[in-house]
Amino acid sequence: MDSLFTFSRRASNGSFGDGPEAALDALQSVFGYDSFRGQQAEIIDHVVRGNDALVLMPTGGGKSLCYQIPALVRDGVTVVVSPLIALMRDQVTALKELGVRAAFLNSSLGAAEAREVERDMVQGEIDLVYVAPERLVTPRFLDLLDRTKLALFALDEAHCVSQWGHDFRPEYLQLSILHERHPTVPRVALTATADVQTRNEIKEKLGLTEARVFLSSFDRPNITYRVVPKKSERQQMLAFLNENHPEDAGIVYCMSRAKVEDTAAWLNAQGREALPYHAGLPAAVREANQDRFIKSEGLVMVATVAFGMGIDKPNVRFVCHLDPPKSLEAYYQETGRAGRDGLPANAWMSYGMADVVMLRQMLEQSEAGDSHRRVERGKLDALLGFCETSGCRRQVLLNYFNETLAEPCGNCDTCLDPVEIWDGTVAAQKALSAVYRTGQRYGAGHLIDVLLGNTTEKVAQQAHDTLKTFGVGKDLSKTEWQSVYRQLVANGFLTVDLEYGGFRLTDAGVAVIKGQRTVGLRKDPVLERRRGVRDALRRQSGRGGSASDGVSRGSARGTLSAADDALWHALRDCRTGLAKEQSVPPYVIFHDSTLLEMVNQRPRNREAFAHLPGVGARKLERYADAFLEVIREHG
Known part of the structure; x- marks a missing residue:
């Protein structure tokens, strides 16, 4: 049994104690990070001590660590309620790569595999198990929980409980049964976005009225927001991608299934590899397309809103909307799938008269009651106000979530190219x-x-x-x-x-x-001036250089010298090869941010490699030699 599995078992047996030192040890030894970010340390300490919490933290802010580390420190099994099979699979794959004893229970498992996971739960041979809400509330699973020593209940994507939200899942309404049957087991509910009304409903429906609320800033400073007047939106989008993301992965959202398929086919004809995703496709096709997107480096997924919740791919560098969503909350959630690794990313949307008319008509034709329609009208007005603002888009977006940004952000189109x-x-x-x-x-x-x-x-x-x-x-x-x-x-x-x-x-x-x-x-601007976005990305990446260096612009790595760019691509090729050997997504090996630090620091030995962010003991042991060899080959 290797060292990380040994750590995991010792942690679940409580020998690391239950104080902040144990959590920090887990962060450093397992996840490879020196310190916590933002409110993570406070949240984790609160949960480890057995208290309930509602955590509202932007995508990419590190929500998962807020229950994964308590799962390693507290005694027993942590049950993670997750709405999507794909999300469970991706997170369990990443945790196993770190040496953490994790598993999922869903319909993709055979009977024998499911029984093995259930046995491991009862025997305490597992730290985290991911389960869908539909399975969790079955008599069989509730009985299994009664026979299991439980450490924590983590309710991920908690906004799904809200009928006012955009991802409502009625099964979430039944999750209060967990507290009724196991009142001493702490619960942590987590979501990336929720306006005040949705937050209140989460607390009420999940019985978390006494839980401490941890509200982080909703700001995603690494994302550049841009809304352009719709003319020939496909050509506009392609020009934007060619300028800023010639080899990056991203998501393109369309309103209709037909437009999804047409746009994917059109992008392929223009030389950009793209796949469609919508609820009308056969389940096997959807799963295969999503799997390719997760495991590919530069694929574009063209999708309806049926795609995206829980997508754990950290190196999505852009999210484009060819049609605007129905609310700012949906926009924030969808654009938040870009730049989860904290590196520069783009949120680009085309918007025109027909969109405004359509959204207004859809709202007025809704069969919802007057009160619900009034709420939805307010949400639509907020979205349209964001699209039409002449001020800082980030200030408008954050104001929607009752957060004030004192100064214009300098990293949206209206800041970079001021509107008259x-x-x-x-x-x-x-x-x-x-x-x-x-x-x-x-x-x-x-x-x-x-x-x-x-x-x-x-x-x-x-x-x-x-x-x-x-x-x-x-x-x-x-x-x-x-x-x-x-x-x-x-x-x-x-x-x-x-x-x-x-x-x-x-x-x-x-x-x-x-x-x-x-x-x-x-x-409206006559021309889309792209220089501002490119310069903003370069500033955020902290690297100098000019467009004449001959490397792609607007990517996560900013502008690299020719030598650094060659090393970057060699490291990425190494990562891709290792990922294919293990049938895992490349980011499970290392995030782009870790590869960028390899370029910046050029470690020459294992000791230096161990100090890179995202390199824990397990990954140091498995991957250091391969990447060190690539670095040495590039001087």
Whole structure:
């Protein structure tokens, strides 16, 4: 039995004690990190002492350690409730690579394998077991828990309990049974995102009203946020990826299944390897595509929101939205899948008039009750406000989660390329007047023709060329009028008529026409200036150089010299080879951040290699020689 398994067993038997020294020993010996980040130490100490906790921490903030280390320090088995089979498999694979005794129980196991895990639980031969909520509440599993010495219940992705959230799982509502049957076993509920309403529901539904709440900053400073006016969104996205992520893995979100498949096929035709993922694909295809994404270095996954919750791949370098999500909470959760390793990443979204109209229509056509629709309307307004803001996007995003960022972030498009605001009151009055005078039943295309004085067949047929507003908008271009109408709908001056699909005035819009309020509008950028994102990534990576060095720009490693870039690729090839030999994802061997430190520090022996972040005793023993040889070969 190797040293890490010995550590794990000693820890679960309690010989390391239950103080902060034991937790720090586990962090250093098993996970290979010198110190805790943020609130980790405080959370872990609280849980190790047997107390309940609700942990709200951004993706990539180290939530998993908040229950994995107590699982090693406390006596007994830790049961982790996880909503997805793929997430269980990935986390167990990573823990086993560290030498931790971990397993999962789900439908992918045969009967004999499941019985072996159950036996290990009862006999105390395991530290963590991952289980889906559906299995956990079965009489058979509850009986198994009664026969097992339990250390901790960890309720991961706890926002799934909230009917107001975007990933509602009704099975989570039954998890209060754990405390009813085992009142002395501590519980820790964890989520990457939850607004105030969702947080309150988590506490209520899971019986955690007395639990201590640990609320970390929701800021993800390594992510650059960018929203662009939608023109030819696929071409826009491809240009952005070619400029910033020519060899990186990432996710592209689309609203519909058909658009997912079309976009994946189009990307492949453009030379970018891409796979589709949506709920309409056969389960075997979805699983195979997700497995390829997890194990590949530069694959693009094109998906609906059916993909992503619990994806543990740390080197997702970009998340693109070809269609906006329905809420800022969903946006935050989805974009949070980028840059989990803390290295620079991009969140890019294209957004246009049709999106605003569609989202408004979907909301108004919802069969939900008035109270639920009112909440959802507030969520949509917050998303549209984020898209249309002229201020710092990060400040808007954090404000949604009741967090204040004192100064603009300097790492979003509106900070890097400041937006011009103009007095759009007169333009808004013209646009709104055109809506009113045409009968409040037409969309932007027809209204813009009226404003520009275009005598189309439809304009002539409806005699709209005789209106006072005909031709009064020639001072602006078609593109500029599209921006005006988009902002008027987004900001609540116009609503979408459900019968005709056209625009109708709101009370706020009427007030503008009457001259009772002014309207400030943002001027959409003519060109997408990518230099700012590239420079921000370079600043975050802490490396100098210039684009003329001949290496890819906007990647996690910033701009490397030719020699460093050659070493980076050689180390990545070494990692890929080792991963294929063991049939595990490359990041299970080492994260990109550890490879980057190998490039920066160029360790020459095992002692120096052991001090790299992410190198614990197990990985030092298994991998040091292979990577040291690569480093020596590159001088």
